[in-house]
Amino acid sequence: MTSSPAQQAQASRPAGRRAAKLDERLAGYKGVWVFVEYERGQVHPVSWELLGEGRKLASALKVELAAVLLGPPDGAIQGFCDQAVQYGADLCYLACHPVLKDYRNAPYTSVLTELVNRYCPEILLLGATTLGRDLAGSVATTLKTGLTADCTGLAIDPENRGLAATRPTFGGSLLCTIVTLNYRPQMATVRPRVMAMPAPDPARSGRVIEHPVALIEESVVTKILDFVPDDLIAEANLPFADIIVSGGRGMKRQENFRLIYELAGVLGAEVGASRPVIQAGWVGAERQVGQSGKTVRPRLYIAAGISGAVQHRVGMDKSDVIVAINEDANAPIFDFAHYGIVGNAMTILPALTQAFTEHLKTLKRAG
Amino acid sequence: MSEHFDAIVVGAGPAGNSAAYTLAKAGLKVLQIERGEYSGSKNVQGAILYSDALEKIIPDFREDAPLERHVIEQRMWVLDDESCIGGTYRSADFSKPPYNRYTIIRSQFDRWFSKKVRDAGALVVCETTVLDLHMDGRCVVGVRTDRENGSVYADVVILADGVNSVLARKAGFRGELKPKDVALAVKEIHFLPEQTIEDRFNIKGTEGVVIEMAGKITQGMVGTGFLYTNKESVTIGVGCLLSDFKKSGIAPYALLEQMKAHPTIKPLLAGGEMKEYTAHLIPEGGYNAIPAIYGDGWLMAGDAGMFVNAVHREGSNLAMTTGRVAAETVIALKAQGKPMTAPHLAAYRKALNHSFVMKDMKKYKDVPEVMDKNRQFFTDYPRLVSQAARTLLTVDGVDKKTKERAIRKAFTGARSTFGLFADAFKLWRAFE
């Protein structure tokens, strides 16, 4: 009745067997596609991450990897086709039209489904961004195919060439692997910072296939009146921060968050938080790290007064170095942090701020 | 809000649910108010369900009630630091339906019961706390809740709001709880696979085991420990008089931790995952602590009226019975067209006097006092008993007669012969 994967698992034990035979018509679906998210002159880094992952899948299947780029004919978009190739694509489907200038669900859905129906890829990957999730949901429904959201692992089942998409379920306490039965393409979204960023290879070359777009602005119902970029409203960009200082309920009071900001200031870091902090309104929702917040992958993640509940952990445990400050030596966060200080965050944080400041000063003097 | 009800029931524990169900079944216009998110969301219990009390309210409850296991075996353990001596009663009789006792998970059971109450026609409102009683002179005429437009009126209010009964205290129907009259119980649920539970406790199907424990685990405080098997989990807990906790300064969870580490108990929980930790009070003052349980426009049932038989760890059955009898009292008065005044509601107390409720409460009325005054039951005796067992069971070339002498000496060394007799007599008197 519900769509929770684990619940479904119970109902669908025999489903695995249902997967056995693929219709002949569907067997004609070939190739791996990555939707490249191009907006306001930039490509979302998750798209490059996905090309890296897509490359592996395509190689396993011995098929081509294609990037799909939609956007306005602004001259810059062609350059991104080349970049997509450098990141691993063998070819690039390009659809340019003024209607595609900024993301809107209807025209994007229409063009992407058209492309899929025309060229029949077996796998289509998108970033699990607000754009990717919006688009993927509509495209999958239009194509009447399966879509697995927020995957953390993608692999090819050597037995049937199917996509095995692994994602967290039940608040991250379990993982489940989802397969798409007798439907194509197999669609999946992946969160930013879950897959590693591949190194671009400038020596690679590939083809570009331009796809004509037969849309007119008048036929698009939804209009964009304005766009307010985050820089203007000073919103955090946690997923791409190199350093994050996060506070949890253990910070006790909103005023104490000042200590977090002070340390972040010295380190040039972003400020993150666990969910109770968001719920208490100490910082804005865009700073939530975790299952229902952002996935982050900084070089350094400092967690103060955070217990390390699985829902928080799944959003940050791929950080290169995790430092935990917690009063409770048994807090679960010490089970996956790299360094720990057992103590009161209210005294440790100012000490860290001071220690970093001094260390940086010495470095400066030395350098 | 001007809506008027025949009766308002405060609380949706076993007492409140029994009262509301019985009233609604009889066609009365009933409102039940529960502060938890749903009935059972805040309730803590071991938990053993005694069929008889429920059967009198819902005869066919076995058909759909969420029951965990039926109890086929009861163990009584006396624990020393390292050892355990005890008895087991297991009977094939207990495995013949209809079963007499079940383990249950209160949150699920209460929810089921609450649905029955709804289906019977009562209006059940959750996530709503009754703050005050509305009085007209000395007569309770309604309640005030924490919601907007939150007052509502009725001919009679049944207080089934549990051991704390803030309402009864506020209204002056009951004094403050005395720490010597309540036990503080802490318990945890540990999840284990069904198969593991069956193997560990030597049970199959829906059979279950109950273990009652006394001795060093309470570190000299008056209290007992318990372990119940559920379908996929084991409930373990310990409760001691609040006054003792205060005196000893022992933290309840530390007590439970220590108990779980006991070499006899630890293997029973091994590999399990602790899911919920809860603490709750149990009224254990017995008969002498029962307050006035009726007055003009109100009745009191369950833990609110201190109806717990601590010796047999019975509470929910007394709650259900008092709840039912309270409702039946109201139904009868209503049928006779009599007002809900104290003289008429006195029929409630009378009916209880004639039932097992007051009879049992009376029978054990001296137990709390005797326990309190004879700490050796919780300190010396468990140690002596287990020592005795060890002495007897250790085969070391010493003849049995010498051993028996040593045991006797140990006992009389700790207590004079007279003391021993006196203790036995006191216990016998208290329980008789």
Added chain:
Amino acid sequence: MHILVCIKQVPDSAQIRVHPVTNTIMRQGVPAIVNPYDLYALEEALRLKDRYRGRVTALCMGPPQAEVALRKALAFGADEAILLTDRAFAGADTLATSYALSAAIRQVHRSLPIDLVFAGKQTIDGDTAQVGPGIATRLDMQLLTYVSKIVSLDLAAREIVVHRRSEGGVQVLKTRLPALVTVLEGINEMRFASLTDMFRAERHPLTIWNKDDARIEDATKVGLKGSPTAVSKVFAPTPTNRRAEIIETHGGQPIDLAATLVAKLFSSRPDVAFAINPSLTPDRRSL
């Protein structure tokens, strides 16, 4: 004005445990709650109702117990509540769920035309954020996801203007009704129902529909049969065997602890040192 709100009853995943040995879900006693994200959608719909008058219908697909979720919606102020329940729906993935829900919505629309459909951003059990877009696509409604503010609603002109959270900023979008809106968390705060509302919610007869009531003719499109995806495996994440190196100093003074940690970070984790002090390396983004 008529708004339909999709709410789902979900197990409170904070209370779900996985058995450490057998890796199975232990659902015993796990309470069911209204998907927290859906409450924002409901409240937003109720606010529009307060402003423009009209009706709010709550729709939930789930087992009979999901009635509780709908009663909650009624207490907060929904006018109607429909429980879509049928054994045939069991095991549905998002495609099959959106199929059943959109059929029911169409059926509601026949008796009282719908201007807006509201859904939560995502559920906390499925966590896919796909059902909203799925319904919009099936009903051919304009889709507005991640809405952080409803700026204006013009019922006469049949237009709505919203703020939509997108990557790197906020889009201000205008579209035509009927539209489907998925509501971002934190957009509002849930009201506290009055006792009168609680009474009404308890007494209100629920509409209970099975697949025929929702006029679902093609049974192969719902439930397990209608689901293109299947779970092939459920397993526990591999535990990291890492245990934090606990920084300790003689005396344990905060400043000493801090200095020790900083020294350690700079000496043994060059990558981190570079991140903190970019001047240490020319190219720190090479990984």
